[in-house]
Amino acid sequence: xxxxxxxxxxxxxxxxxxxxxxxxxxxxxxxxxxxxxxxxxxxxxxxxxxxxxxxxxxxxxxxxxxxxxxxxxxxxxxxxxxxxxxxxxxx
Amino acid sequence: xxxxxxxxxxxxxxxxxxxxxxxxxxxxxxxxxxxxxxxxxxxxxxxxxxxxxxxxxxxxxxxxxxxxxxxxxxxxxxxxxxxxxxxxxxx
Amino acid sequence: xxxxxxxxxxxxxxxxxxxxxxxxxxxxxxxxxxxxxxxxxxxxxxxxxxxxxxxxxxxxxxxxxxxxxxxxxxxxxxxxxxxxxxxxxxx
Amino acid sequence: xxxxxxxxxxxxxxxxxxxxxxxxxxxxxxxxxxxxxxxxxxxxxxxxxxxxxxxxxxxxxxxxxxxxxxxxxxxxxxxxxxxxxxxxxxx
Numbered sequence: 001x002x003x004x005x006x007x008x009x010x011x012x013x014x015x016x017x018x019x020x021x022x023x024x025x026x027x028x029x030x031x032x033x034x035x036x037x038x039x040x041x042x043x044x045x046x047x048x049x050x051x052x053x054x055x056x057x058x059x060x061x062x063x064x065x066x067x068x069x070x071x072x073x074x075x076x077x078x079x080x081x082x083x084x085x086x087x088x089x090x091x
Numbered sequence: 092x093x094x095x096x097x098x099x100x101x102x103x104x105x106x107x108x109x110x111x112x113x114x115x116x117x118x119x120x121x122x123x124x125x126x127x128x129x130x131x132x133x134x135x136x137x138x139x140x141x142x143x144x145x146x147x148x149x150x151x152x153x154x155x156x157x158x159x160x161x162x163x164x165x166x167x168x169x170x171x172x173x174x175x176x177x178x179x180x181x182x
Numbered sequence: 183x184x185x186x187x188x189x190x191x192x193x194x195x196x197x198x199x200x201x202x203x204x205x206x207x208x209x210x211x212x213x214x215x216x217x218x219x220x221x222x223x224x225x226x227x228x229x230x231x232x233x234x235x236x237x238x239x240x241x242x243x244x245x246x247x248x249x250x251x252x253x254x255x256x257x258x259x260x261x262x263x264x265x266x267x268x269x270x271x272x273x
Numbered sequence: 274x275x276x277x278x279x280x281x282x283x284x285x286x287x288x289x290x291x292x293x294x295x296x297x298x299x300x301x302x303x304x305x306x307x308x309x310x311x312x313x314x315x316x317x318x319x320x321x322x323x324x325x326x327x328x329x330x331x332x333x334x335x336x337x338x339x340x341x342x343x344x345x346x347x348x349x350x351x352x353x354x355x356x357x358x359x360x361x362x363x364x
Contacts, residue, residue, distance in 0.1 A: 004121070004124050009121060009122075009124075012121050013118055013121060013122065016114055016117055016118045016121070017118065019114050020111055020114045020115065020118075023107055023110050023111045023114060023141075024111065026107055026144075027104055027107045027108065027111075030095070030100060030103050030104060030107070031100075031104070033095050033100075035156075036148055036149075036151060036152035036155070036156055037152065037172055037173075037176055039148055040145060040148050040149060040152070040176045040179075040180075041176065041179070043141060043144055043145045043148065044145070044176075044179040044180060046141060047138065047141050047142070047145070047180075050114075050134060050137060050138050050141065051138070053117075053134060054131060054134045054135070054138070055356070055359075055360060057127055057130055057131050057134065058127075058131060058356070058359070059352070059356050060127060061127035061128065061131070062352050062355070062356070063348070063349065063352055064127070065126075065127060067343050067348050067352070070340050070343045070344060070348075071343060071344070075336070075340050075343075076336065079332070079335050079336055079340075081128055082128075082335070083328070083331070083332050083335070085128055085131045085132065085135075086328075086331070086359060087328060088131075088132070088135040089131075089135060089138075146265070146268075146269060149265070149268070150261070150265050153261050153264070153265070154257070154258065154261055158252050158257050158261070161249050161252045161253060161257075162252060162253070166245070166249050166252075167245065170241070170244050170245055170249075173244070174237070174240070174241050174244075177237075177240070177268060178237060186303070186306050191303060191304075191306075194303050195300055195303060195304065198296055198299055198300045198303070199300065201296050202293055202296045202297060202300075205289055205292050205293045205296060205323075206293060208289055208326075209286055209289045209290065209293075212277070212282060212285050212286060212289070213282075213286065215277050215282075217338075218330055218331075218333060218334035218337070218338055219334065219354055219355075219358055221330055222327060222330050222331060222334070222358045222361075222362075223358065223361070225323060225326055225327045225330065226327070226358075226361040226362060228323060229320065229323050229324070229327070229362075232296075232316060232319060232320050232323065233320070235299075235316055236313060236316045236317070236320070239309055239312055239313050239316065240309075240313060242309060243309035243310065243313070246309070247308075247309060263310055264310075267310055267313045267314065267317075270313075270314070270317040271313075271317060271320075
């Protein structure tokens with residue numbers, strides 16, 4: 001499997017660290033009994049941030065592992081596995 | 092606005108604390124350059140857990156604030172606000 | 183159960199008739215073996231249009247049936263049923 | 274671009290024809306003012322059926338066009354285009 005690009009790795013880790021902060025912020029909002037709709041909006045923001053991490057991983061996976069598998073003539077198994085991952089996010 | 096049920100609050104905080112752990116786990120998987128599909132599955136699991144928190148908040152909001160607004164004859168503004176929140180998650 | 187507003191009904195039926203046309207258009211694109219990405223974009227457009235119909239129905243349901251149930255003191259069952267419907271779309 | 278597999282084409286067209294019937298059924302339910310939750314469930318079913326068509330198209334596209342592009346050393350543009358399509362469905 002091709003190793004992860006260092007810039008991509010740093011980008012992903014910094015996004016995940018921000019998401020951790022968002023989750024802690026949501027906990028504080030609930031502790032403080034802030035208005036539900038404001039909490040829901042923060043949950044939705046954290047969810048979008050997590051989706052972006054998923055997208056970046058997915059793109060890296062297709063450009064790395066899946067491309068590699070196709071170039072070595074073993075793309076089909078890799079694409080089946082990819083489709084399973086996509087379905088978890090999408091449909 | 093009706094205050095949040097203590098059991099619901101505790102449930103939400105414990106879920107969020109688990110999600111924080113999941114996010115940290117995903118960071119570690121990326122640090123260790125684990126297989127993309129495994130990372131994607133963990134992201135998808137954290138996303139589902141966050142969605143459950145959203146659902147619980149939404150249900151509490153409808154049973155609390157929205158019900159309250161409707162009973163006081165000011166349901167329409169509350170429902171418009173609710174629809175905006177639902178659209179962020181759904182559509 | 184409160185009956186549906188005639189303007190809302192007409193709006194919904196006209197949207198659904200357009201969606202039927204979109205679905206037929208997608209069939210023709212596949213018949214003609216048009217480029218997958220163009221077909222995927224049309225499917226995504228039809229899906230958004232269907233989501234809008236879902237949103238309009240949902241809003242009408244909350245403003246009609248659910249509000250009615252809450253005003254008659256039987257909101258909880260109605261909200262549980264509503265949450266099940268929301269989960270199918272959202273989470 | 275590789276041409277579409279005849280069995281896949283037939284499968285897609287038969288699914289789309291069923292979806293057209295589902296959409297017509299939803300129109301009739303609204304005409305007859307059936308219960309909102311029942312209509313919402315039918316919309317959700319049509320949406321799932323449309324998502325399945327999207328999945329089949331996506332899988333065919335990856336196994337056909339994208340694989341082809343990668344094998345010809347021009348995978349990157351094809352994967353960027355693919356990611357745009359995936360984002361419309363997923364995130």
